[in-house]
Amino acid sequence: VRCPKCKETLLTREWEKNQKVCMRCSYHFKLTAYERIEMLVDPESFVEIDAGMVSADPLGFVKRAKDEVQTYPDKLRDEIKKSGLNEAVVSGYATIEQQPLALAIMDFRFLGASMGSVVGEKITRAIELAIAKKIPVLVSSTSGGARMHEGTFALMQMAKTSAALAKLGEAGLPYFSLLTDPTTGGVTASFAMLGDVTLAEPGALIGFAGPRVIEDFMHIKLPEGTVNSEFVLRHGMIDAVVHRNQLRTTLARLLRFYTPAACTWTRRSAVAASSQAGEK
Amino acid sequence: VRCPKCKETLLTREWEKNQKVCMRCSYHFKLTAYERIEMLVDPESFVEIDAGMVSADPLGFVKRAKDEVQTYPDKLRDEIKKSGLNEAVVSGYATIEQQPLALAIMDFRFLGASMGSVVGEKITRAIELAIAKKIPVLVSSTSGGARMHEGTFALMQMAKTSAALAKLGEAGLPYFSLLTDPTTGGVTASFAMLGDVTLAEPGALIGFAGPRVIEDFMHIKLPEGTVNSEFVLRHGMIDAVVHRNQLRTTLARLLRFYTPAACTWTRRSAVAASSQAGEK
Amino acid sequence: MAYDLEFEKPLADLEKKIVALQKKGDRLKAEEHRQLQDMERELRRRTEEIYRDLTSWQTVQVARHKERPHSIDYLRLMCDDFFELCGDRAFNDDHAILGGLAQFHGETVMFVCHQKGRTMKEKQYYNNGMPHPEGFRKAQRLMKQAEKFGIPLVTLIDTQGAFPALEDEERGQAEAIASNLYVMSRLRIPSLSVVIGEGGSGGALALGVTDRVLINEFSIYTVTSPESAASILWRSNSFAQQAADALRISGRELKKLGLVDDIVSEPLGGAHHNPPQAAENVKAAICKQLAEIKQIPLDELLEIRYQKYRSIGHFAWAEGSEA
């Protein structure tokens, strides 16, 4: 494979052993959802949920151009075939260093990991599973934005996932957000930016509008890497930029910080609170 | 009197009738606490509290210079004599258009309205009175900063007054902050900036460090009026700049917005809440 | 108010004739008088006819009409008193968001709105209703203040979207929007939003997570502007019309899709033909809905709000997989 950043030609075997990070310039190639899961969680610990969920066609969407008529179901069929995935996110639960968590991992190969009803629904279900099991949540984001073919339904997934995270927060459970290349649009402007702790892989494009929109809008040319992981770290939007080979350890550490056993005070006070009547 | 801004000489009688605002350039002269109270509240409605509270000397403060030894009690005696006030704030309760509120009005004549124990204590008592009576609070601020002669005691008044406002907030009672010329230092960095609604008179100097400190620190010269009411409005720190002749009406309107009778929903839910057990 | 949109051509023609006759005033012959009345009736009929079946793209034209009433007009027409609250308490006062306390139908309501602007100068002042991050943060500040005092929240939505410049990335446009969605979903007060013109993208939704979502009849609510949807899907924004229609973004379409709770009907020819009437309709709709949601116990209201957004979305199951 050839590194798009430093143009070095890399030996596939070594490159794969290096977690698909360029050995020369540390460029982080995109990972598939399953590659990332394998990299992050304890072996054999991942249990997938909602694997068979596929998109419907709420708008009866048809794209008509001069010589072409393409329906959303057509498009979906192509994407499923091309990617071997049913949708742009894989969700479930697993353990990292024996610590349980729910997770949802987006996969850019499926329609640019755009967010439609299924992405919103699967992420929301993963969060609700975490609430039911009283475990933390990790979402690994990558996305080109909202799924245009689902129109306002796609937009509303931002509200749905954010509301689910708000419930998770009220339940006192932590949410870790991992941003990977690229994360833009409605995904950034909802669950991706709501982490109790937010991490990003180095050099990932991260933004709301994305550089092309900004350039078109402002009639300027942005220097390469203007809106990326390091930029959002500098501007106070995330907690850390973490090299891929440190991610698993980092998540394990984070899980330990928030584990109820580590919060001796919380446990006590939670018991006290549950013995009280009424709200929360 | 002569207007320090436009240099116009003003007829005292007219100037007083105009609430000590320059008829030509609208420069707002400083008011004494009692002038401001008279201007703001319903006639005869003001009841002063803690009028006799005077400063003690917690540090045994003595300022020794070459040919001069001045104690804090000496200084206080001078200030009391000069200003006719016991301290830099006048507090109590009153009504504005028949709507009750607690109020504390600072007076720059007394040691530059610096905040020591008495200022902190009187303001805190006014807030606590409001909590007990379930009425809103207005603080009209002006201050050169913390009362140096009381050292760390003066600093802690920032925490004391802010904590009292936090309690007021938990009780669901509104706090209106009025900023007048000049408001700087520890007063700005505590109760002055904590208004649910914050108003300022036009052209008032408002800041944390104050222009002289900034100039010394940055080795620059700031243009006149850099750090004032209009500046803090532009930067999102306050809600409105209000001409002195509109203040009373504005406060009356604000009181009406927050009056329980205007919040039909709150009343119902407050009743519901009080019938529940437990916290808040 | 003149008919000046492309699809209103027949109406404009008719109107021109009417105006010509009206000009005659007293010098109108009996014959002509009858003719005028006929034409006026005809204009009304034709307008009703055209507006009965507006496409999404035509609705976009009306929603963006330069004379369409904006938030500030609605506030003026609906509220007995309004006190603007300014600033995010951290950086700036973003005029694209207009909010404050209102005396509304005998009670205090917190309004938080997008505000566009009509003249060039106004558009600049209000940034054409496209908020910066500090605008969304001001909005959230007011929402939390409403929650603190138990004041119901009403938002008026009217924006193409959040401002997409580099400075907005620097100050966290995405974070500001996301944070509003999060907070609004759990606000412990009754809340309601009305899309009065353009509901564009995350910048609209950032004021839109409420117990009830209403939409003016000739307004739109869309994942992104038709132009930008066209350039994403068709790779050219000249397909905006196709995109608008395919995305089904008009109030009526959205009601059919179950994405809004109710439609507020507009005066004949759109809100700009009769702003006072438009405001009266919006006000009546707000009052009705608020009265309903105020009856619901708070914890229940929050759960209903959650389920409202929770249930949006359509999906299916691949063959051989179970639900």
Added chain:
Amino acid sequence: MAYDLEFEKPLADLEKKIVALQKKGDRLKAEEHRQLQDMERELRRRTEEIYRDLTSWQTVQVARHKERPHSIDYLRLMCDDFFELCGDRAFNDDHAILGGLAQFHGETVMFVCHQKGRTMKEKQYYNNGMPHPEGFRKAQRLMKQAEKFGIPLVTLIDTQGAFPALEDEERGQAEAIASNLYVMSRLRIPSLSVVIGEGGSGGALALGVTDRVLINEFSIYTVTSPESAASILWRSNSFAQQAADALRISGRELKKLGLVDDIVSEPLGGAHHNPPQAAENVKAAICKQLAEIKQIPLDELLEIRYQKYRSIGHFAWAEGSEA
């Protein structure tokens, strides 16, 4: 570690002699060996003697000593693991505030600290521990996160004060500080602060509204720096020494005045003479106090916290007036 402060001159002289003898190493005669031991004993005795009665101004010198351990040193020495959390989620990541999650004595603690810096480069990076508004906002974000998860909060205070530039006024330095005081006073978690060096002005207090306030023996906590107090009161900052002493700002003075809950003793000659020992003392003090406040039911803790600040201040009544 050399004695290099002005008032340490006698100690430095003694130390020089000691070092000269030590250099001889094995070539030291028996007589000289005894002499060395005597001098070392004498140095310890003299140091104790001098440090027993440090004035506030002398304490200022120690508190500002360039080798004095900073927050980052304490964190490294006290915590089993530390994960830094960054950013205010709105504008910037202010390095003058260093905060994050720690594994501390077998439990998770949220640390929020001022961080100075030793080298020129570090001082620039950390802005010499003088926060901008976004630093205080980052601090508040972490405090609220601690509250959300029921994690106890410990702050380490070490700053001359908030940064006083024009940009800080623009972004609301006063608001940022005030807001922290407000929020900290009601945080529903146990909280504790330790002044490890300079506790300067509102910039220090913005991390200082906690259930317990400890201070390192040779630290200061002051309404404003002695220099600036001098220029206000004496109209010249050359009176800094007089100001420091008149304001009674050393840890010991403050304990006498009832303004701090306890003093953490420092190694002989100040924390920089033995950072591991200093950190051990601070850690032990934190553990002891945290264990105490964790026992107190939350509502009671909040009321105790309120009363703690509520009761600070001295006043009297004018003749003829009643309390």
